[in-house]
Amino acid sequence: MVMNMTGIFRMADTDVQLLSIAEKVYNRERISEEEGLALFEKGELSFLGALANYISNDLHKNKVYFNRNFHIEPTNVCVFTCNFCSYSRQYKHRDEGWELSIEQMMDIVRKYDGQPVTEVHIVGGVHPKMNLEFFCELLSRIKAHRPDLHLKGFTAVELDYMFRKAKLTIEEGMQKLKDAGLQSLPGGGAEIFAPEVRNIICADKVDGDGWLHIHQTAHSLGMHSNATMLYGHVEQYKHRIDHMSRLRALQDITGGFNCFIPLKFRNAGNDMSHISESTITEDLRMYAIARIFMDNFRNLKAYWPMLGRQTAQLSLSFGVNDLDGTIDDTTKIYSMAGSEEQTPSMSTEELCDLITAVGRTPVERDTLYNELKTYEATA
Numbered sequence: 397m398v399m400n401m402t403g404i405f406r407m408a409d410t411d412v413q414l415l416s417i418a419e420k421v422y423n424r425e426r427i428s429e430e431e432g433l434a435l436f437e438k439g440e441l442s443f444l445g446a447l448a449n450y451i452s453n454d455l456h457k458n459k460v461y462f463n464r465n466f467h468i469e470p471t472n473v474c475v476f477t478c479n480f481c482s483y484s485r486q487y488k489h490r491d492e493g494w495e496l497s498i499e500q501m502m503d504i505v506r507k508y509d510g511q512p513v514t515e516v517h518i519v520g521g522v523h524p525k526m527n528l529e530f531f532c533e534l535l536s537r538i539k540a541h542r543p544d545l546h547l548k549g550f551t552a553v554e555l556d557y558m559f560r561k562a563k564l565t566i567e568e569g570m571q572k573l574k575d576a577g578l579q580s581l582p583g584g585g586a587e588i589f590a591p592e593v594r595n596i597i598c599a600d601k602v603d604g605d606g607w608l609h610i611h612q613t614a615h616s617l618g619m620h621s622n623a624t625m626l627y628g629h630v631e632q633y634k635h636r637i638d639h640m641s642r643l644r645a646l647q648d649i650t651g652g653f654n655c656f657i658p659l660k661f662r663n664a665g666n667d668m669s670h671i672s673e674s675t676i677t678e679d680l681r682m683y684a685i686a687r688i689f690m691d692n693f694r695n696l697k698a699y700w701p702m703l704g705r706q707t708a709q710l711s712l713s714f715g716v717n718d719l720d721g722t723i724d725d726t727t728k729i730y731s732m733a734g735s736e737e738q739t740p741s742m743s744t745e746e747l748c749d750l751i752t753a754v755g756r757t758p759v760e761r762d763t764l765y766n767e768l769k770t771y772e773a774t775a
């Protein structure tokens with residue numbers, strides 16, 4: 397007789413509450429906030445991994461997605477002062493940072509002429525002089541040069557500032573960007589929504605409700621977006637659950653989120669350097685719980701430039717089904733915060749090898765998770 401997963405946990409004398417969660421997962425039922433918290437407090441890595449794997453195998457079989465993309469970071473000059481940020485420079489110190497002109501950004505785009513990239517990811521600091529008009533021009537120039545590229549850009553933090561400065565409602569501002577070619581929003585700026593944490597780590601930028609409202613508006617205009625959570629600093633487990641719960645509730649309404657991306661706090665070169673980084677075990681537990689709790693998010697992404705490629709590879713056994721992109725050396729957010737990936741770039745072959753080495757099948761996707769190409773395992 398073949399025993400199901402919950403039978404094995406029963407034999408292993410698993411805690412009663414965890415057993416009942418395993419039963420729910422087995423039946424693909426939603427777990428509550430209280431149960432999510434119990435997973436953080438009591439769930440062992442192997443238990444969480446088994447549940448998370450069960451769900452991702454059910455959803456995606458053996459497939460792991462990746463994307464061919466490149467990043468443009470228009471500037472690292474920023475009016476905000478997030479304490480975890482190693483990357484930004486204040487306007488008065490802008491000579492220590494960078495500010496790219498539209499022409500310089502078009503040079504980056506032109507570098508990829510003839511290459512099979514499908515997406516450009518545009519995100520940076522909040523520069524007081526780079527306004528809505530500037531970014532609309534950038535988007536239309538890129539679209540005119542390379543109509544096949546999917547334009548994913550601007551965190552809710554950048555958008556909130558841009559629209560307020562232009563004295564437009566979120567809907568009006570978003571429509572202008574959409575008309576100029578913007579197709580999706582990345583997930584940055586979410587951090588932790590709970591005000592008692594947000595006030596410690598990033599007090600002066602858009603709050604949790606504002607972030608959610610901007611994404612909801614994008615979804616209402618037919619655009620898609622991603623969602624992130626910055627974990628492993630001063631927050632408690634209950635704040636992670638609250639954050640994921642609010643995202644889950646919005647996803648129930650709009651269905652507009654493509655994926656969820658937990659981002660591990662890195663502590664080099666910022667005002668929170670005294671806080672230790674989370675362990676790999678804690679990182680894997682985080683991914684597994686995200687996979688179990690966020691039942692209406694099909695895709696769970698490990699962003700390897702920040703996590704490091706080995707932990708990213710391990711995460712594939714803990715619910716992750718997406719490794720983001722091949723990315724060139726154009727993102728500095730994590731190398732400046734202490735990631736071991738100083739020049740994050742991986743060729744398609746390297747990325748596929750990393751995936752096949754753990755018995756999974758690499759599938760290239762576009763931004764909206766349409767499958768473009770399946771790569772069979774090489775010898």
Ligand code: V47
Nearest residue numbers: 480481582583584585622624626659660661662733
């Ligand atoms: O919001 C900043 C994070 C985010 C640190 O949507 C840090 O596909 C860890 O959101 N340690 C911006 N994290 C990047 C981002 C992103 C990245 C990749 C893909 C997508 C996507 C979105 O980076 C910020 C913040 O949460 N961040 N500093 C740090 N020291």
Ligand code: SF4
Nearest residue numbers: 474476478481484521
């Ligand atoms: Fe600015 Fe973003 Fe850094 Fe915050 S995380 S200081 S908003 S660049």
